[in-house]
Amino acid sequence: MLNILIVEDDPRIAEINRRFVEKVPGYLVIGIATNRQQAQEQLEVLRPELVLLDIFFPDMNGLDFLRWMHEHHRETDVIMITAAKEVDTVREAIRGGVFDFIVKPLVFERFENTLVRYQEYRSKLQHLKKEHSQIDQAKIDQLIGGGQKPLKESYLPKGIDNLTLEKVSAVITQHENGLTAEAVGREIGASRSTARRYLEYLVTRGEVSADLSYGVVGRPERVYRKRKEG
Template sequence: MIRVLVVDDDFMVARIHRGFVERTPGFEVVGVAHNAAEALVAVEELAPDLVLLDVYLPDVLGLDLLQQMREVKPDVDVIVISAAREAETVRRALRGGIVHYLIKPFSYDDLRQRLVHYQEAYGQLAVAEAEADQADVDRVFGGASGPTASARLPKGFSAETLRLVEEALRGAGTDLSAAETGEVVGIARVSARRYLEHLVTLGRAEVRLKYGEVGRPERRYAWR
C-alpha cells in the first residue's frame, strides 16, 4: 500500500483530493496538512511514500517546502497539484525532482492516471534487483523500449481497459470472477474475462477454481 500525504491550504480541496486518492486501489491517505509547518511534522512522523503538494501555502511556497521535506525524508516522492501555471514554476518543480505536475482543477481520472503511473513505474523500480534495466528506467521517465505496450496487446485490447482491470484485481484484496471484475471496471463479463486471461498469460494474475455443489467450477482471478 502506498502511503500518501495531502498538502493543501484549502480544507475543501484537501478533502476532495483525499477522496480521490482513497478511491484508487493500492493507495491510502495517512494524513492531511494545510500549511508547511504541519506538512513537515507529518512527513517526519507519518513517513509517507508520496506527497500531493500544493504550491501556494500560507506560510511557505510549496516548492521551498519540497526541499525542506527532502531534508526530513530524502526518499519522499512528490506530485505537485496546483493552480500555478507559470512556466518558471513548472521548471523549478521539475528541477526539484517531482514525479508529476497536475494543474488545478482536475478530475479524478486525471489524478488516477498519475497515481497509477507512479504505482507501476516507481513500484517496479523499487523491487528491481541491484541493477535496473532499460525497461525499468523507461517506465519511470515515460519513454518506451521497443514496441509500445499497446502494440504488444492482443487485437481489440485497450491499454487503458487493461490498466483498469489490473487496478481492480490488485486492489480487491481477494479473488474476483469475470462478472465481478466487469462490474467494477464497467465492461461486459466476456470482455473482463479476456483481459483477466491475458493477465494470467503474462504471469500477473492466477486462476483459482471455486467448486460448487453442481456444475462446472467457477474461474476466479487473483493478483500475483
Template structure:
C-alpha cells in the same frame, strides 16, 4: 502494500476532496492531511509517507520551499504537485526539485486518477526491477511518468501523440465530432478514430450523443466537455 499519501493543501474543503479522491483509487491510502508547510514538515517527521500531493501555495511558505527542506533532510518521498500554478517557470522549478508529476487545478476525478495510476505503475516497475537495471528498464520506468494528462495507461494500440491530436481537433468550435469526421481530419481509419474518441469518453473528457438527419441511421457524435476536460466536477479552483 498501499502507497501512503500525505495531502498538503491549505483550503480544508479542497484538502478533504483530494483525500477522498485518493481513497477512491485502489492501492492508495491517506495517512495524513496538512494545511500548511509547518504541519506537513511535522507529519513527515512522524508518519511513514511514500507520496506527497503538494499544493504550491501555502499560508506559511511556498511548496518548493517545503520540498527543498525535505531533500536537504534526506527525505526521498515522491511528490506530485497539485496546484493552480500554470507558469512554465514554476513547472521547470518543480521538476528540478524532484516533482514526479504535475497536476493543474481545476481537474476532474478521471484526470486525478490517471496521475495516481501513472505513479503506481512507476512504483510497480521500480519494485520489480533487479538491483542493477539496463537502459530499457530505466526508460520503461521513467516513461510511465511521462504519459500525458488524460492519457493515463492508454489501451494497447493507442499513442499519446495521436490522442493529443484528437483533443486538439475536438477543441475546435463547435467542439463536436463523429468518428467519420475525426478520421477525415487525422487521415486515419474510422475505426481508429472511434477508439480514441471512446477512450476520451471513458475518462470523462467527451460525452456521446446521437446525431439524427439525412434519413439514414443516426451517427454517434462526441462532444468536448469544457468543464470536465478543463476542470468540471472539480475539487480545486485557481485562487491566486
C-alpha cells in the same frame, strides 16, 4: 498499500483530493496538513511514500517546501497539485524532482492516471532493487517510462479515444464562431452526448472554451470555441 500525505491549505480542496485518492485502489490517505508546521511534523511521524503538494500557502511556498523535502525526506515522492501555471514554476518543480505536476481544478481521470503510473513505478523500482544491484539502459527506460505509449494518449480518460478527439478538435478549429455539441456531433457522425463528452474534455485541457448562447426559444446552449493562443 501506498500512504499519501495531502499538503493543502484549503480544507475543502484537501477533502476533494482525499476522496479522489480513496477512489483509486492501493492508496490510503494517512494525513492532511494545512501549513508548514503540520506538514513537517506529519512527514516526520508518518513517513508517507507520496505527498500531494500545493504551491500557495499563507506561511510558505510549496517549491521551497519541495526543496526542504529533498534535503530531509528524499525517500518521499511528490506530486504537485496547484493552480500555478507559470512556465518557470513548472520548470522549477520538475527540476525539484516531482513525479508529476497537475493543474487545478483537479480532473479525476487525469489524477487517477498519475496514481496508477506511480504504482507501476514503485512496483518496478522494488522489483529491480530486489533482483539487481545494477541495471542496464533498457531497465532504466522501463522504470522512467521509456517505450510506453505516447504521453498524449496515456493521459486520455476512459471513454475518450484519440481518433475521435482529433476529429472533434479539428471541427472546432474550423469554425471560429463556435459550435454546439449537437452541431459537432453532426459533423463527426456521432451523438450529441458523445460530442459533448469530448468537448468538455477539451475544455478541461484548456484547448476549448465554452459559453452560453441564448436563443429566441428554449433553454440556452453551450457553444464551444477553439481557444486562441496568447
